[in-house]
Amino acid sequence: MTTVRSLHLVSRPEGHPKDSDFEMRDTVAVPLQDGDIRIAVKYLSIDPAMRVWMTEAKSYWPPVPLGDVMRSAGIGEVVESKNPKFNVGSWVSGMTGVRSELVSDGKGMQRFDASRLPHPGWALSIFGATGLTAYFGLTDIGHPKEGEVLVVSAAAGAVGSAVVQIGKALGLKVIGLAGGPDKCAFVKDTLGADACIDYKSENLSAALREHCPDGVDIYFDNVGGDILDAVLKRLRLKARIVLCGGISQYNAGGETRGPANYLSLISARGRMEGFVVIDYLHRAEEAIAAMAPWVAAGKLTSKLDVVEGLENFPEALRRLYTGANFGKQLVQV
């Protein structure tokens, strides 16, 4: 009998998630029913929204109930199958949860050909929700036009780094924001941004003035806080702010700080618009068709940041909020 390990949410965190907010439980693997598959989970996708799922907050996903296995997207291999649609040995992606093994009837599980990817983890980055978020946020909410100026926060992060590269592929001038010289070098040299502002050491307003002398057409916002406020002061007419997340505020505790300069949207005739990637899942083929040639041409790459061990999930999650991750954060199970 195999043992299945799973990580359960046992308390709602204040501030950064703590190890003690979770509890590892071992159970005995259950036998398959007709139509079931057994998935050995290989990698988990660590996403900023997880912090929101851990609270009672109303969101596009319901809160994870206390005691339940922590919600997570993941990929794995089918190791046993009573479902003709899934052969043993095939790779699948879906909402696996934070566990080593999963029995599923296959609903919501997508097969993918891992042999065609540089690393199976790409199914959770460029060709997963991360890539779809970047692609549809930028195109469907940002409405980019060639030659426009795009600013991207958390540009070395999973979504941000995809947005930078897609922006360049679409002919935009792209200014990234990242923390520290290593990340900034990556954003410029590897991702191809026209410039990258180190928000930890540079004066934000001065740097934005320097790199965007005529203002910002599109701001892809992953962070909120001071960066959002600084960009609001430099909007070009008819600017679009793509609200993807506000990671600087998720662990703030107490009240979120709103963008004090939001009234700049009036003089700029600008727009701030939110979106959620699950609305675009049915259009995944469209995004993949657009991105695959960029991947093939070397214009779109994905840096993975892999933490090993299911038990290190809380630490991997904290890395997102402290900015310690460098690339798409995964946990190898």
Add this chain to the structure above:
Amino acid sequence: MTTVRSLHLVSRPEGHPKDSDFEMRDTVAVPLQDGDIRIAVKYLSIDPAMRVWMTEAKSYWPPVPLGDVMRSAGIGEVVESKNPKFNVGSWVSGMTGVRSELVSDGKGMQRFDASRLPHPGWALSIFGATGLTAYFGLTDIGHPKEGEVLVVSAAAGAVGSAVVQIGKALGLKVIGLAGGPDKCAFVKDTLGADACIDYKSENLSAALREHCPDGVDIYFDNVGGDILDAVLKRLRLKARIVLCGGISQYNAGGETRGPANYLSLISARGRMEGFVVIDYLHRAEEAIAAMAPWVAAGKLTSKLDVVEGLENFPEALRRLYTGANFGKQLVQV
């Protein structure tokens, strides 16, 4: 020789504008050149944006230079004319400034037929920038669809009361917000809102939950602050926030307070968009053509709040920010 009185901005206010921020000056009327008209200013339009013009802030109008006549829209009668396009006795509207008399070459001055209006002041309310702001803000930014739920702040104010009535004429469910029982009764009984929330005495969140059980499709925001934050928590999917102004923040001094709940735009897939009426001046005919039948049918009316005397301009302006005005604030010269 006639004396011309004009009110000059002599210091940039902190908090509410003070009498001492202005200085009245008397000058001798100048003779007309060929092409000129002399306008006896009759009414001035008191607008929330004036507080912004008095600062150094970058806006869609440049700051009023210290020492200059305070900027204002106004209407008046032509009392002397060396311009064949303007007969003596005709009414004009334009940016007159805060003064008793104005010599103009007629550029930027629009003639209007005061005899067709219930009061000449309507040229500064429904058929002036106020009406255009309400009409285009609601239709062009709000994209209303029949049966949707519209919330309007400062609903007893000049723009707000027009938005309420236009919203009803377009078949929306309209919930107003106003301060005090008299204004709320006006918003419901005279303007025809489905309900009006007294933000001074009611619990905002509870009242919004009661009157908008399924959420808010469009929020026409004139005020910002707590009301904006409360509405953000009740957005329906694909909600639109029309950013018209943030009057609660104009006199705040120091930093504007941003909407703490702005991340609700993500889960609601909502949009917050600013606009400025001067972009729509070239489409004034379109708005007037839409609104005139509503006026004729009694669906669209305008309440004027007239303060007498040029010297009372600062007091009239303060009335806007304290909420003392009831209807479109004018100064009768």
